[in-house]
Amino acid sequence: MATVNPTIQSAGPAAGSRSFLSKLRDGDEIARLITFLFAASVVLITVLLVYELWISSALPRQKFGLHFFVTQVWDPVMDEYGALPFIYGTLVTSVVSLLLAVPLGIGASIFLAELAPPQISDTLQFFIDLLAAVPSVIYGLLGVFIVVPLMRTVIFPGLNKPLGFLPFFKGPSYGVGFLTAGIVMAIMVIPYIISVSREVLLSVPRDQREAALALGSTRWESTWKVVVPFAKTGIMGSIFLALARALGETMAVTMVIGNTPKISASLFAPGYSIAAVIANEFTEATGDLYLQSLIELGLVLFLLTFILNGLARLLIIVTTQKGSGVGNR
């Protein structure tokens, strides 16, 4: 070490005192400039994206203002546009998907992080990663041909008979609808919840578990009353992340939600979502107001996912740092 340190120290000032010209000849400044331009272009593209969404949706913002978000009429013929049915559809399907995906995902991540031996946990995580790589149009394909018929023949009769008095489970069922979309979306977001929650749970320091076990708690008690509360914020983060994915989900939802701009209390009724209406109507949008109304919907979607992603990242960072901080002590 003693011989290395002086060398580095003497190299430092020597490098600094080289003239700009010689640095230029070595190519350092050029390389720096080129890579900077590429890095800066990422910022430029992002800014441009937001700017483009904003100015391309000026017309409906002027014409409808905030009414855009609370009116239900979506009528291209009369040139009247209200986003409420789409916002409703997006929210309902997201909530349904989270209700299904969160317990399953967190349960699975507890198993992977706490119970399974490392090798099994890694293998299962590998499959979960592959599951996350399945494109949404494939989920849509399976949704159309497997879930929709299943919905019509099994799930609808099963829920409608005992619970049909509730407005959520009133008939009739066409197979497509909010619940179908919610189920397909749930399957799609489960891998995200599992991956992130597992990571967060694994970052909980060992002494937390050991302390709980030493006090005589069972394995489940140490997991549920100590480890999970410790990782709570990070798990919340994983849920927000999943929610952001669910909101922006397009293809699978478009294929199974029924594409009807209506607000219905029944989960079996067909509906529409923000992403689905953009996917279906964008190429056919004649007239500036129509097209720009769709772009404003895109802007809404962008802002929603932007906020959720930001929150999710914050929560995950807070928890994993809390874990590693305590663990290092």
Place this chain on the structure above:
Amino acid sequence: MSARVKWRRFVSNFMLTLTGLCALVSVSVLFLILGYLVFNGGTSINWAFFTQLPKPVGETGGGMANAIVGSAKLLMAASLFGVPIGFLGGIYLAEFSGGAVASVVRYAADLLNGVPSIVIGIFAYSMVVLPFKQFSTLAGAFALGLMMIPITLRSTEEFLNGVPRYLREGAMALGASKWKTIASVVVPAAYRGILTAILLALARVAGETAPLLFTAFGNRFWSRGWEQPTASLPVMIFTYAVSPYEDWHRQAWAAGLVLLGLILIINILARTILSRGIAVPRS
């Protein structure tokens, strides 16, 4: 043993079994998907599927040769656009940047990564389709390339940061300039990780449908050039699956099997390229 302890044991075992079931159900979805695709699509994959154009509506048979070539063209052009920006930008972040600029770039990349793919489609539409007044392969490639940038950028940065300091110091002590150190020592040391990340990014955009709907659009024939609309596998699956024709459903399953097979193979390949010990960063 008191009844209370017994009860607690029972609850513990019961809940832990339940979590195991959750994991089992989640993982089995992957095999269910694969099983259904092979079962429904396997019989429809034949020579014609890979070599023929789609037949006109009503006629059975035909294939998706144009969509397969279209997807390949889209992915190639998307990589040519997205990978250099992500890779060189990542080098800047890891090697040259100081403080504020880097965090702005990182923030922008994370933001871009979270943008729903359909919104990326809108952006590509207004940037490429509107000025040229037509749907084109290039517009589709632009949209897919945009989605590759953040993944490539962040993982390039991550893997370069993972290269040990003494390698850099060794090269510099031999008199290499900074960029020479980067080009001949640092990047080669991290290339496995970076390659993995690029492959994963490619696999991710290969299945994207939403951004292609109003950029590359679709085409029942061969695309005549980069400025012409083109068919692609994901969009074909979508249009065929929601169509009312039995024969198209059959082909949608076949296309789904081909697409998913391709994506899973790239994924597995990418993860095996990485030697053990280096974690694959999640997008």
